[in-house]
Amino acid sequence: MSGFSFEILSQDPGSRARTGRLTTPHGTVNTPAFIFCATKAATRVATAQQLRDLGTEIILSNTYHLMLQPGSEHVEKRGGLQEFTGWRAPMLTDSGGFQIFSLGHGLVADEIKGRGARSNNKTLQKITEEGATFKSYRDGSTHTLTPEKAITVQQQLGADLILVLDECTPFHVDKAYTEKSMQLSHRWALRSLKQFQATDTGKQALYGIVQGGVYEDLRAEAGAFIASQPFFGQAVGGSLGADAPQMDAVVGYAMKNLDMKKPTHLLGIGGIRDIWTQVAFGIDSFDCVHPTRLARHGGALYYNKRERLNLRNARYAHDDRPLIEGDGCPTCQQHSRAYLHHLVRAGEPLGYLLLALHNIAFMNKLMRDVRAAIESGQFAAHQRAALLRLEDDTDD
């Protein structure tokens, strides 16, 4: 891990919020940072150059998708993800576990977030001590992902930051199952770490993951366990509860025993409120498909109660204003809400691109604002003002 370091640059006196600099062989990331999802080695529609132009410093790809298409060996032969995608800047990959379990259990992603169970094709075949066996969503072929294989695959993909394999339990499971699952995840974490250490070439850094569901004692135990191991970074994963207050509580439990010298990632969270709230627990990075997925559904990030404008809404047909008055993003500088409304209604892919550019710029500005707030020494006041703007119940 010679090419890696994490420096804390400023510390909020009133909370655990801090700014930092995460150095990787592919460049530096200012924290707190937002990591955009390039699931299949592409953020769906924005080019690598557009991401850079909008101030993006780090993106992630999903091991599960890439191991099935085009295959991790293939990406390795193409020079790894950074070269393959043309991104050539810091990247993270997850272990593949989240997708195996979320697709396998029937959209666990929704369950983890407390939105209740939904039906879906069950592709997860079995979970054993050895690993997880699942069917490919593409061709039905059977694959087994073990902690060791998750490391090997991520080494082939070549992202800077990689994650241990863990079991992601759904929201609805009981405490007994959650505890059993957490213990399994801990054994898998140790196997992941051992495999990583045996093959480490200094080009990647490994994050452990804190599980334990919504249970305070399990989260505390998991946090202490992850902190006790020589991971470069630490992540909070799994179910964070049913609503915002529970999410805040669970993140608090998970953070309690972590090693605050290490870079700390919160998996799968990217709301405006959530970010302003959870950096105060010491979270250094976030990831979420939300900004780009919201764009695909005609939504623009905005400071209001819903944290978005829905451009499909007929009210925007005659609205010649930009999404945000005075915003520096390329979409707001050149295009009106009325035009975006037309594009979304007409099903033009350009609407999706322009909204994605806005949302990516919005998240990067949000993180700059968060960092500036921490650096100012007045984080609490800035946080309060930001959360107050989110009380606005109007849609413009």
Added chain:
Amino acid sequence: MSGFSFEILSQDPGSRARTGRLTTPHGTVNTPAFIFCATKAATRVATAQQLRDLGTEIILSNTYHLMLQPGSEHVEKRGGLQEFTGWRAPMLTDSGGFQIFSLGHGLVADEIKGRGARSNNKTLQKITEEGATFKSYRDGSTHTLTPEKAITVQQQLGADLILVLDECTPFHVDKAYTEKSMQLSHRWALRSLKQFQATDTGKQALYGIVQGGVYEDLRAEAGAFIASQPFFGQAVGGSLGADAPQMDAVVGYAMKNLDMKKPTHLLGIGGIRDIWTQVAFGIDSFDCVHPTRLARHGGALYYNKRERLNLRNARYAHDDRPLIEGDGCPTCQQHSRAYLHHLVRAGEPLGYLLLALHNIAFMNKLMRDVRAAIESGQFAAHQRAALLRLEDDTDD
């Protein structure tokens, strides 16, 4: 038409090929020019800024689509197409006729190009002396487009260059029908012109359209008729035959009696061979959905026999080269064929965007090369070299 002019800057001594400067209230277009299709007020995926960055000078939108969604009055209220789209540079609209007839007859576009009839929903209700009545492809509502209305709608849309309403006959109709249709188109052209002159505010310029199918005498008659009227520009439309030699012949017939002081447009043509060939007849501008549609189907423009690389082809999975070695386009500068292949296979919209950016840059470079060839005084030699490159039967 105070804001409009067309200057011929250089004339090839061996053919009718010439370079020119077409001035409009929204800016200047260097000719020969290629006009990209922004059918529904968007080139599907590239932003206005990306189009500008790639050297694009003019785009077109389709009256038929925009009158149905979002409506021409709506676009007028938004400040016209240039303001509505954020393009703010020269634009052309067609009269709406082509789509009414092509959708109405069952994909006449294919028939016009000699690809035979295909079945489709027939939305064209009737053609009378008054105009054409058709059903909306969106909601089945009935609309009538008359020559006068085609002008009014295009005035509301506000493009710089607008077209008369004409009847586009399918490829398979006989000479008697073609002649009857041409005469109707001429009466419609006069009514379009009259309506235009009665309402002209100097912000738009009108093109007449030469019809007459594949018949030499009809094309000659139509050319003489259009040349005899005070149109700002002249366009060649309708069926150009079944193959390249017939297309070249028909364009030749149509051009014979035209007024070569006027800017001359060839409707719906955009092949590399076609452009190198037809500028020699004096064509000053072309339009075609081909560059962006090809991208949507995984194709990259290329100098070979098929005029494209098909990125879906498995051969590109391991090809780390750019689409074109040394190409200045943003796609070739940053991304490999292997990555584009992955994106196309994975159905990522980014693949479509990156191919569209390549194809747009390719067309703009093609037109720069054509203009430079004419200006060099050695057009024939450059044309020969270009057509020779198109003999290459390999796919890379």
